[in-house]
Amino acid sequence: MTDSRHLKIVVVNSLVAPQGASPAAQVQAERARALRIGLLEGGYNILAALPPDADLEEQIAQLQPDVIIVDEQSDAALKKVVAATANERRPIVCFTEDNDKVKMQAAIEAGVSAYVVAGLSAERVKAVLDVALARFEVDQKLRLELSETRLRLAERKVIERAKGLLMERHRCTEDEAYRKLRRLAMDKNLKLSDVAQRMIDVADLLI
Numbered sequence: 001m002t003d004s005r006h007l008k009i010v011v012v013n014s015l016v017a018p019q020g021a022s023p024a025a026q027v028q029a030e031r032a033r034a035l036r037i038g039l040l041e042g043g044y045n046i047l048a049a050l051p052p053d054a055d056l057e058e059q060i061a062q063l064q065p066d067v068i069i070v071d072e073q074s075d076a077a078l079k080k081v082v083a084a085t086a087n088e089r090r091p092i093v094c095f096t097e098d099n100d101k102v103k104m105q106a107a108i109e110a111g112v113s114a115y116v117v118a119g120l121s122a123e124r125v126k127a128v129l130d131v132a133l134a135r136f137e138v139d140q141k142l143r144l145e146l147s148e149t150r151l152r153l154a155e156r157k158v159i160e161r162a163k164g165l166l167m168e169r170h171r172c173t174e175d176e177a178y179r180k181l182r183r184l185a186m187d188k189n190l191k192l193s194d195v196a197q198r199m200i201d202v203a204d205l206l207i
Helices: 023-041 056-063 075-084 101-110 122-170 174-188 192-206
Strands: 008-012 045-050 067-071 092-096 114-117
Touching: 008 023, 008 056, 023 045, 023 067, 023 122, 045 056, 056 075, 067 075, 067 122, 075 092, 075 101, 092 122, 101 114, 114 122, 122 174, 122 192, 174 192
Parallel strands: 008 045, 008 067, 067 092, 092 114
Antiparallel strands: none
16 A cells, blocks of 8 residues: 555645634634644645635646635535546545544545644654555546446446347257357457447447
């Protein structure tokens, strides 16, 4: 597993409190500043600190971070981060003071690797990032296994249909049809499923 200290990190949080900001906004801005300082003091590589109202999809696509930390933002900001990583997944860590279990469950289901409530401290950052990275790698492995299983099932259906076509056309048994398919695949140096799909495509054109 990759050492979390070598990761390229993008932080999404309020950069500064605007003039005349409410006490809550000022607290959030100071919290955001403390997080960035904690990461830097811990030796982490912060590629950028982005405000929640930035074009996060474009920025993340350009920066290509290894991990994204979302710090106490609106649901809209978190959704933008999830959308930005939909086609190129990466660990997302969310620090928040909101212990709403419904929001937590929704965030995890959307792809957040670690959802940390009331736990923002420089001392905990490494442990949280390590857990997020490990969970992400397990999740990616499960997704790959599921994708491969679906592919095998799809290929099996194609082969079964092609065998049926051969059996009908040549009045042969299932074993004989399979051997014909296998022999053709070897002659063409193609996968069995590819030969079967070509056979189906030709049959469909003739209908």
